[in-house]
Amino acid sequence: xxxxxxxxxxxxxxxxxxxxxxxxxxxxxxxxxxxxxxxxxxxxxxxxxxxxxxxxxxxxxxxxxxxxxxxxxxxxxxxxxxxxxxxxxxxxxxxxxxxxxxxxxxxxxxxxxxxxxxxxxxxxxxxxxxxxxxxxxxxxxxxxxxxxxxxxxxxxxxxxxxxxxxxxxxxxxxxxxxxxxxxxxxxxxxxxxxxxxxxxxxxxxxxxxxxxxxxxxxxxxxxxxxxxxxxxxxxxxxxxxxxxxxxxxxxxxxxxxxxxxxxxxxxxxxxxxxxxxxxxxxxxxxxxxxxxxxxxxxxxxxxxxxxxxxxxxxxxxxxxxxxxxxxxxxxxxxxxxxxxxxxxxxxxxxxxxxxxxxxxxxxxxxxxxxxxxxxxxxxxxxxxxxxxxxxxxx
Numbered sequence: 001x002x003x004x005x006x007x008x009x010x011x012x013x014x015x016x017x018x019x020x021x022x023x024x025x026x027x028x029x030x031x032x033x034x035x036x037x038x039x040x041x042x043x044x045x046x047x048x049x050x051x052x053x054x055x056x057x058x059x060x061x062x063x064x065x066x067x068x069x070x071x072x073x074x075x076x077x078x079x080x081x082x083x084x085x086x087x088x089x090x091x092x093x094x095x096x097x098x099x100x101x102x103x104x105x106x107x108x109x110x111x112x113x114x115x116x117x118x119x120x121x122x123x124x125x126x127x128x129x130x131x132x133x134x135x136x137x138x139x140x141x142x143x144x145x146x147x148x149x150x151x152x153x154x155x156x157x158x159x160x161x162x163x164x165x166x167x168x169x170x171x172x173x174x175x176x177x178x179x180x181x182x183x184x185x186x187x188x189x190x191x192x193x194x195x196x197x198x199x200x201x202x203x204x205x206x207x208x209x210x211x212x213x214x215x216x217x218x219x220x221x222x223x224x225x226x227x228x229x230x231x232x233x234x235x236x237x238x239x240x241x242x243x244x245x246x247x248x249x250x251x252x253x254x255x256x257x258x259x260x261x262x263x264x265x266x267x268x269x270x271x272x273x274x275x276x277x278x279x280x281x282x283x284x285x286x287x288x289x290x291x292x293x294x295x296x297x298x299x300x301x302x303x304x305x306x307x308x309x310x311x312x313x314x315x316x317x318x319x320x321x322x323x324x325x326x327x328x329x330x331x332x333x334x335x336x337x338x339x340x341x342x343x344x345x346x347x348x349x350x351x352x353x354x355x356x357x358x359x360x361x362x363x364x365x366x367x368x369x370x371x372x373x374x375x376x377x378x379x380x381x382x383x384x385x386x387x388x389x390x391x392x393x394x
Contacts, residue, residue, distance in 0.1 A: 102129050106137025120165055123148055127169045132177040132323075138169055149173070154193040163197050170194075170204035174211070177323060181330040184208070184217045191223065195230045198237055206237045210244045255308050256282040262289075269294040275303050285309055292316035292339070298324030305331035312337040316363070322349030329355050341365040341388070347373040354380035366391040 106126045127135045140147040151158035152166045159166065173183070187194070187208060197205035209227050211217075218224055231237035259282045265274060274296060286307050291300075292314045301324035304313070310332055321344045328335070329352040336358050340350075346368040353359065359381050364374075365388045374394035378384065 099129070102126055102134045103131065103137075106134050119148075120161075123152075123165065124168060127172050130176070135172055136177065138173075150190075153190055154196055162200075163193065163202065166193070167197055167202040167204050170197075170202075170208060174204060174207050179211065180327055181215050181217070184212055184215055187212065188217060191218075191227070195227065198230050199233055201234050201236060203236060206231060206234075206240050209237075210240050214244055214247070250279065251306055253282060254278060254306055255284045257284040258282040259285050261285050261287050264290040264292075265294050265296075267293040269296065271296050271300040271303075274300050278303050278306070283307060288312040290314040291318055291320075294318055296320060298322075298327075300324070301327040304328060307332075308334075310335060314339040315343055316340075317342040319344060321345055325349035326352045329353055332356065334358055336383075337361040339363040340367055343367060345369075351376065353377060357381065357383060359384055361386045363388045364392060364394075365389070368392070369394050 102125065123138060127138050129135050138148045140150065148158070149166070149169050150156060152161075152163075152169065153159060154163040154166060156166075191209075191212070194205045194208050198209055209231055213224065213227060218227075228241065231241040263277075263283075263286055265277065269291070274291070274294075287309050289304075289307070289310060289312065293316065295318070296315070297319045298321050300320070304310070305327060311334060313328075313332075313335060316339050320340070325340075325345055326349055333356060335356055338353075338356075338359060338361070341363045342365070344367075345364075347370050350364065350367070350369055351373050353362070354377060360383050362377075362381075362384060369389060369392040371394045374387075374389055374392075378387075
């Protein structure tokens with residue numbers, strides 16, 4: 001799971017038990033027996049009468065008392081060398097209760113075959129965490145690799161609770177970063193389990209089915225009708241489908257031909273102001289939209305992707321970030337000019353621009369753009385003619 005390279009902060013002193021020497025920046029390659037020594041030491045603690053309590057105290061003691069733990073890199077080594085002794089602590093959420101450990105913990109747990117009853121509470125803590133880098137670790141670590149989300153899907157090898165934990169995962173993923181076309185496209189293999197959970201009145205599953213219809217993920221007309229029938233089989237599903245139909249009517253009205261070709265919102269306008277403006281009439285002809293120096297955020301992306309003729313978008317000096325940019329990249333494939341100057345976007349969002357093949361002009365002045373991401377964009381955007389990267393690392 002982990003290599004034997006140089007790893008800082010392996011183990012710190014534990015009060016009340018036999019002290020270990022500080023092994024900061026120890027290279028297990030040079031000192032291979034030290035790994036065995038640490039593992040045997042923890043196993044010896046666990047063999048005492050109150051051994052598990054000592055191990056729990058050990059886990060607790062190496063978590064710093066400051067607002068942000070100073071030793072997050074203790075965790076990988078702790079799990080690597082003490083797995084057999086430590087995994088029992090997960091039963092009572094001993095490690096996952098520390099919020100600053102969860103990003104590391106989530107990524108480490110993916111390949112570890114803990115018994116199911118030891119994992120569920122920890123996975124709940126991870127998937128309920130509000131940070132995307134934490135709750136996304138229940139997904140596969142790379143394209144095509146299944147994660148806990150797939151294993152706990154009804155019918156999956158780990159699902160023994162009729163999809164209860166899977167529903168929890170769905171709820172928190174869909175309420176945050178995964179309400180996107182790419183995620184929903186990956187859900188096509190799980191449509192049947194989602195329909196089953198929807199029949200059992202799991203709201204998150206109904207939400208997924210509605211989103212699949214709204215984003216037109218499926219081409220199969222029969223399967224679409226089956227989804228609609230499933231939604232209409234429960235009172236809550238019927239209500240959610242009715243709301244979807246109402247949104248579709250509003251979308252058709254918004255996209256009707258007519259309205260202005262250019263629109264500039266006043267400075268200090270908010271996401272709510274933009275939504276209100278777009279709900280006031282038809283904007284099917286809108287090609288040029290300037291939101292420069294407004295207070296819009298990623299939240300407005302769900303309204304921007306409804307504009308079919310948009311070619312020019314100015315977001316200069318707004319709070320529009322990575323999540324919004326990822327959503328735009330999945331829908332606005334006709335966009336030719338994009339101004340992101342002085343926005344908080346980073347490589348995470350900017351790398352998604354590679355799918356916007358029509359981009360001709362791109363302003364990334366004063367953003368968190370790296371040279372590596374910039375080189376990748378130049379290779380993948382053949383139509384790009386101008387790109388302002390001043391005051392970036394590129």
